[in-house]
Structures are given as C-alpha cells and as structure tokens.
Amino acid sequence: MAKLVESFSEILTPYKSIIGPVASVLTIAQFFAGALICKDIAAQGNTEGFSSMPFIGGIVIGALMLKYSMMLNDSSMFVVNLAAVLLNIIYTFFFNKYSRCKKQDIHQPIMWGTILMTVIFAYTFWEEEELIEYRYGLIVTVLMLGLLGSPLIEVREIVRKKDASSIPLPITFMACIVTSLWLLYGFILKNEFMIIQNFIGFFLCLMQLTLYCIYRCPDMKKQKEL
Secondary structure: OHHHHHHHHHHHHHHHHHHHHHHHHHHHHHHOHHHHHHHHHHHHOOOOOOOOHHHHHHHHHHHHHHHHHHHHOOHHHHHHHHHHHHHHHHHHHHHHHHOOOOOHHHHHHHHHHHHHHHHHHHHHHHOOHHHHHHHHHHHHHHHHHHHHHHHHHHHHHHHHHOOOOOOOHHHHHHHHHHHHHHHHHHHHHOOHHHHHHHHHHHHHHHHHHHHHHHOOOHHHHHHHHO
C-alpha cells in the first residue's frame, strides 16, 4: 500500500496546484445540488418523500472535516468544508419550513447530530497529540462513508419496488465526481484516510448511480413512455 501511494504521489504531485483547486470548486458546486432538492420540495409544497439526513449529515461531516483540515493545515479542505456547513444550514432551515406537521423528521436528526459533534469535539481535547490525527481521521472516515452509503440501506426496497427515487440524484452524481478528485488529492498528500474514504465513497456513489439507472422513479418511466 505504501509503495502504491508513493508511486501515485510522484506522478500526481506536479498537478497538485490544479487538482486541489478544481476539487475544491467542484465540491462547493456539489453542495449547491442540495438547492435542486429544495426546489423539488418547494414545488411539492411539503417534505413528503424527502429526507433531512443529506442536509443535517452535511452539517455534521462538514464541521468535523473543518477540524480535520485544521489538523492537516490544508486551506483547500478548510474552505470547502466551511462552505458545506453554511449551505447545509440554509438547506436545513428550508427543510424545516416545509416539514409542516412532521417536525420530528428534522428535530430528532438535529439533536443526534449535535450530540455526536459535541462528543467527538470533546474527544479531541483529551486524546494524546501524537495519536489524535490518526484516530480522528478514522472516526471522520467511518462517519463520512456512512453518510454517503446511507441510501443503500434501502437497496432491498429499491429492488423490490423497482423504484430508486429515494436516491438523491443531484447530490450522488456530484459526489461521484468529487470523491474521484479528492482520491487523487489524497495520493498527492499521501494521506491514507483521504485515499480510503474517497475510494470507498466513489464506489458507493457509483453503486447508487447504477441502481438509479436501473430502477428510475416509476413516474419518470411513465412520462418517458407517454
């Protein structure tokens, strides 16, 4: 693994000044994909069929990655995750506005997300300095992959109903592109956590896109047939 990382790093390092900024810009663009979901919610008039998890999860992961970017002293990661936090806060307020009577659909995830962030941030204050970067990176990696792969929890239902409308296409499509770029950037930094989380993240997003192509929303199929 170490030799592979070293080899890719040597090849990609000359392109660091290109890959880093492009990955940052496209990642910020990815966050605006949430606006398309908000548009659909507004058109429908409520949040029925939509989940608040992509937005609240985006706030939690973004905040945790802000801390990690400071540990790595990486400005590209810092700017990207600051944008993630701010935009997802806006989307969460929007979701709350249209959630109407089902406030528990958003209030409970916010509560658990806040508790999770508090516990992890508290952990960083007492962990040993020489271990914190590795262990914190491991925690963030697991949480990020959980968020990216969360739509796959319903894979059995997607296949049974032949309906992949629960997969947020704009966010997933952009995430597929972005994870591939951060994977390359991870090789440049020789950061194994970035490599592992973005490789698995890319794979998870690719699986979701495949399911979406096979089991697109029934309403879309009907419109196409008409």
